[in-house]
Amino acid sequence: MAKWGQGDPRWIVEERADATNVNNWHWTERDATSWSRRKLRAVLAGLAVEGAAGRCEVRDVKQVDGEASCTCRRGRLFFFYDWRIRLAWTGTMKESGEKHKGYVEIPSLSEENEVDDTEINISKKKGEGDVLKDLMKTEGTVKVREALKEYLKALKTDFTLGMILPTKSTVGQELAVERKLNGSTMQFVLQDSVSPVGIKIPTVKILMKEMFASSAEELYSIFTTKELVQKFSKCPALIDAEKGGRLQLFNGCVTGEYVELLPPQRIVMKWRCRNWPDEHYATVALNFKDMATQTELQLELKGVPVCNEADTRQCWQKQYFEEIHILLQQSEVNTK
Template identity: 70%
Template structure:
């Protein structure tokens, strides 16, 4: 065996008592099916398209039948994926307010066909509203293809992290590449120690969610920036200093952070962390408010979440934030929400 940083970089031994299958040189396979279903749902559900005629959005991933895997052999990655995907979509005609729904069928997403060649069928339930079906066939199909490309990109980068290990010499070069690609939602890395020593890298992911709320953007913005309303939906004491540089604490200090940008009714950007994350480590959370008719679409972009905390962070936003805010809005339909004085950006 070569020493670390010398000889064939595929044979790496450093401070190991056992050199069995070093760097996955022999055949190694990792099942990506469960990860893929979760990633496909994240990328597809919530996709929306809009025109002068109306608006449509993917509302549900009904089925993702199939499998995916990644294998490594002699330092080379081999991918297999085959999916039959069924999506549900809902749409509203602007002029009449009529609502229609249908489905999207992707019968064979596999490595045998490119995404552009993959068949995508749009189906609408009975009734008028073909204008919405046409919108989904054109712009909707284009958006779905983009999401499928993002899934394959994540499968070949994010999911395979750690299957092929770099040499110590190339570690600095790899870090630079990862940093440049972070804007494209590949994986970022946090290095608690210097590359000159054998440190631990923390792989991180980006979480993107969309949710529709039955209220104006101003009202929804106020729910996130008004102490009394935060305490109501979180059912716990909160500290809310809704200004740039202001601190916040929620859920009995399980969630803490700092506001870095506040644009009333439009955008909130925060340094955000859970108590069980590495000390002094924060993700960047952006909340984008888009008002449409009497509803507001909230887009959440959370960058830098430790991989091991991805599911719990997602649950925190979906269950403890979004679902509780829906309950709050239902309870206060007959009683105007107190939003206090609107905080101007600082």
């Protein structure tokens, strides 16, 4: 057995405070499906081409079916994506103003083929206007391929930010601006630098609302009183409800700090899940709107990592809202 500090550094878990994916050795995966659907729709909708005969434009993204994911293993990123896409285009003849419609079909966009080799089919509804169909087959196809390349570039850069995490061994280094793409594998090159590692990660804002059968004062106290937090979370908790005070819930899975407390109207916190990138916090604002017999809780989370959006929503819905409803129901029964 190796002495302490002499073992394989890939398994030395003390290098990270949360012991998460030390040295990026273990296999981690992100589901890129929802993000990809939004990105594909954004880059494809509104594409336009113009020629001597007229102008064509993608008016609607009819179908984006499939899935995408990114995995990290031994500090390398691997991508899987398989999409079936259908676009509706409209063309207008320059001289007559006559309009024609058709479709763009992409039966398989996947990592198995280069974008330039991906099949793109152009069709047109019956009638005149083949010249516009030809325009879409030539110039339109070029535009579509450019949009697909833009999506893949974003998938392999923007979406993956934060997946390869800094460790003690990389303090004093930064990720090189140049990223070498080798097929579907992206390798990050480390270069010496006097600056510490800093990684921007793509984030989203989450807005949620929930009605509770309680007063604003009672609901406010559930988020700021240790005993009540422990009741709805069913776990020991650390609650120091004052500005700058710490909070810790769900056996350390959620940690943070109170930034603003305005009883019984508003709470602002720094808030993070344990599996998020080190030192990354979202800002959580809870606004309590008293509506006589019940209270509307307005939740705003800023800075949630894109890949954790669904999990974060589920956390607040299942582990907070639903459990607080149960707690309030039990309190009502006990007071009768």
